[in-house]
Amino acid sequence: QTVHVPLGDRSYDISIGNGNLAEVGRWVTSLRKVTHVVLISDGNVAKYYQQPVEDAIAAEGIRVTSLGVPAGEQSKSVPTAQSLWEAALADRVDRKSTVVALGGGVVGDLAGFVAATMTRGLDFFQIPTSLLAQVDSSVGGKVGINLPSAKNIVGAFWQPKGVLIDTAVLKTLPRREYLSGLAEVIKYGVILDADFFAYLEANVQPMLNRDPAVLQKIIARSCELKAQVVAEDETETTGLRAILNYGHTFCHALETVSGYGEYLHGEAVSVGMLCASRLGEKLGVFDAESTQRQAKLLSALELPVATPKLSETAILSAMQRDKKVEHGKLRFIVPHAIGKVVLTPDVPSEMALAAWREGIEDE
Ligand code: NAD
Ligand code: ZN
Helix, strand or coil: CEEEECCHHHCEEEEEECCHHHHHHHHHHHHCCCCEEEEEEEHHHHHHHHHHHHHHHHCCCCEEEEEEECCCHHHCCHHHHHHHHHHHHHCCCCCCCEEEEEECHHHHHHHHHHHHHHHHCCEEEEEECCHHHHHHHCCCCEEEEEECCEEEEEEEECCCCEEEEEHHHHHHCCHHHHHHHHHHHHHHHHHHCHHHHHHHHHCHHHHHCCCHHHHHHHHHHHHHHHHHHHHHCCCCCCCHHHHHHCCHHHHHHHHHHHCCCCCCHHHHHHHHHHHHHHHHHHCCCCCHHHHHHHHHHHHHCCCCCCECCCCHHHHHHHHHCCCCCECCEEEEEEEEECCEEEEEEEECHHHHHHHHHCCECCC
């Protein structure tokens, strides 16, 4: 199955299958004339998939340089990027070399950034292996690294030449990481597609079982929806792309204040979407039943739905550092119905805090 991402001369295809990793060599050569691949992965992913991918690419007569980074967000850093630049150069990278990212969002963002910057831009392919990377980070061309003081602050828009998604690799993904990725899948239903949301409600058990047919369907639909948004607002200039940020203002505040590591990203998105929904209720544009529908689906997929008890002052100041803030005013992506959200300016901070607070469970 193929999802096309229409971006003019930067258009590319996302190729989705079950077991298609074995065809990675032919896939690469069918898209570009490639002579040298720099394959970047992390330890957890390399353990299972580096050798087969390396072999399949080498079988096409392509020279492969395999580079590894430690698993985890810490690798999205200047020192790791520098070590990759230097290792690639030491193995004779040139302007015709191609970077292949094999891993989750960390590897995709980092390898994409290295591709965008090495010799002023190398061709880049993505093989996302976490559910989050398959439905979110590998689509859209945002690449980058963190500084100690700020996440994703150094980066570029650098579109891949192709994305290969193999649902079979999700078998080895830790359960918590897998469930966390499902939060972003649910997000697409709420922001853009009520039928898709209903499909998810009807397929909880197959999703928990990582049923290949259902995975294929939900990944393809998520990629299609993200691709649509990205195609209309590739570089986040018209504001449309901001709808992908549904639940994320609360999510980022939660991640910041609880300390990274406490919540996986998708878990914080789960809590954040419900805060944004209660905010919609307070603004009089969303109904409580629709909030409940989301809570029911999220908790059926074992995602957290309750707001933790944290300092409201800290939450508010974290929200005020959100990139959607304009002239000091909080702006939120607020749902109006399942399948429709609206970027809403001038939200009073007391109202946002109340939406947060009302998610705290009584003891
Ligand atoms: P991750 O890359 O750290 O992967 C999560 C964990 O799963 C890691 O330990 C990884 O080694 C492991 N893993 C991945 N695939 C596996 C597999 N098939 N089998 C076994 N283990 C596997 O984290 P993530 O959640 O994939 O991505 C998070 C990153 O994505 C963050 O840095 C975030 O900023 C970024 N992100 C980027 C975008 C974008 O548009 N570029 C969008 C959303 C998130
Ligand atoms: Zn997210």
